[in-house]
Amino acid sequence: MIRSMTGYASGSGVWEPFSWSWELRAVNGKGLDLRLRVPDWIEGLEAGLRKQIGATATRGNITCNLRLAREDDSAALGVNIAQLDNLLAAMHEIERRAMDAGLSLAPSKASDILFQRGVLEQASREEDNAALARALLSDFVPVLTDFDHMRAREGAALEQLLLGRLDEIEALVAEAGEAAEERRAEMKASLRRNLALLLDNADGLDETRLTQELALIAVKTDVTEEIDRLAAHVAAARELIAQGGAVGRKLDFLMQEFNREANTLCAKAQSSGLTRIGLALKAVIDQMREQVQNVE
Structure with a gap:
C-alpha cells in the first residue's frame, strides 16, 4: 500500500503534575524534514520523538508541537x-x-x-525528567498511529486515482497505436506518389539516393518505439503501486519518462489524429504527476 505524505493527528495526556497536548501534521517534501517544537529541558524527548517518527515516515515536511503545562507551579517555586x-x-x-x-x-x-x-524561580525537578520523557513518548504512540492511519487512508484514495489515470493512459496508447498504423499506410502511399512525381519531373535524379532519403524520413516519423515505451511505463507504474511503501520518488521519475515519450509522440505525429491523442496523453500525464507529488 502506498501512503500520502500529508497527514494530521492530535492528542492530549496527563502525568501529574503535568498535562499536555500534541499536534502532528505533515505536508509534501522532497525528503524527510522533521521540525519539533518541544521543551528542550526534557532530556531525551526530542531524540525519542525523532526515532519514532523516522520509523514511520520516510518523506514529507513533518511538524510536531507539544504544549506542556504544570499544575503546581506555586509549589515548585524556590529561591535562586x-x-x-x-x-x-x-x-x-x-x-x-x-x-x-x-x-x-x-x-x-x-x-x-x-x-x-x-530571585524567585521555578525549582527544577531533574529527577522527574526521565520519567516525564518516558510518559510523553508513550503517550505519543497513539498520536503517531492515528497520523499514520490518516496517511494510509489518503494513500489508498491516491492509489485508486493513479490506477485510474494509468487506465486512461493505456487506452490512449492503444488508440495511438491504431492511429499510427493508419498513418503508416497513408504515409507509404503518399511517399510513393511523391517519389513517382519527382521521378517523372526530374531528369538525371538519383532514384536510389532519393529512395534512401524518403526511407529516412519514414524512420524519423515512426512512433512505434514511443508507443512501446509508454506501454512499458504503464506496466512499471502499476508494479510500483502494487509494491507499495515509499515509491513516490520512483513514480515521480517515471512521470518524467512518460512526459518525454508523449512530447516525442506529438513532435513526430504529422497527423491531426495522432496529435490529438498525444495532447490528451500529456494532459492525463500532467494530472497524474500532480497526484504523484503526494505519494511518500
Missing part, C-alpha cells in the same frame, strides 16, 4: 541563592553610599527582595 546574594551585596553597597552621603534609607522588607527579578 546566587541571585539573592548578588542582590543583597548590591543593597549593602547602596546603603553604605547613602550613609556616607548623609542619607537615611527606609528598611527593606523581605517581600521587596523576594520579588526582584531572578
Whole structure:
C-alpha cells in the first residue's frame, strides 16, 4: 500500500503534575524534514520523538508541537541563592553610599527582595525528567498511529486515482497505436506518389539516393518505439503501486519518462489524429504527476 505524505493527528495526556497536548501534521517534501517544537529541558524527548517518527515516515515536511503545562507551579517555586546574594551585596553597597552621603534609607522588607527579578524561580525537578520523557513518548504512540492511519487512508484514495489515470493512459496508447498504423499506410502511399512525381519531373535524379532519403524520413516519423515505451511505463507504474511503501520518488521519475515519450509522440505525429491523442496523453500525464507529488 502506498501512503500520502500529508497527514494530521492530535492528542492530549496527563502525568501529574503535568498535562499536555500534541499536534502532528505533515505536508509534501522532497525528503524527510522533521521540525519539533518541544521543551528542550526534557532530556531525551526530542531524540525519542525523532526515532519514532523516522520509523514511520520516510518523506514529507513533518511538524510536531507539544504544549506542556504544570499544575503546581506555586509549589515548585524556590529561591535562586546566587541571585539573592548578588542582590543583597548590591543593597549593602547602596546603603553604605547613602550613609556616607548623609542619607537615611527606609528598611527593606523581605517581600521587596523576594520579588526582584531572578530571585524567585521555578525549582527544577531533574529527577522527574526521565520519567516525564518516558510518559510523553508513550503517550505519543497513539498520536503517531492515528497520523499514520490518516496517511494510509489518503494513500489508498491516491492509489485508486493513479490506477485510474494509468487506465486512461493505456487506452490512449492503444488508440495511438491504431492511429499510427493508419498513418503508416497513408504515409507509404503518399511517399510513393511523391517519389513517382519527382521521378517523372526530374531528369538525371538519383532514384536510389532519393529512395534512401524518403526511407529516412519514414524512420524519423515512426512512433512505434514511443508507443512501446509508454506501454512499458504503464506496466512499471502499476508494479510500483502494487509494491507499495515509499515509491513516490520512483513514480515521480517515471512521470518524467512518460512526459518525454508523449512530447516525442506529438513532435513526430504529422497527423491531426495522432496529435490529438498525444495532447490528451500529456494532459492525463500532467494530472497524474500532480497526484504523484503526494505519494511518500
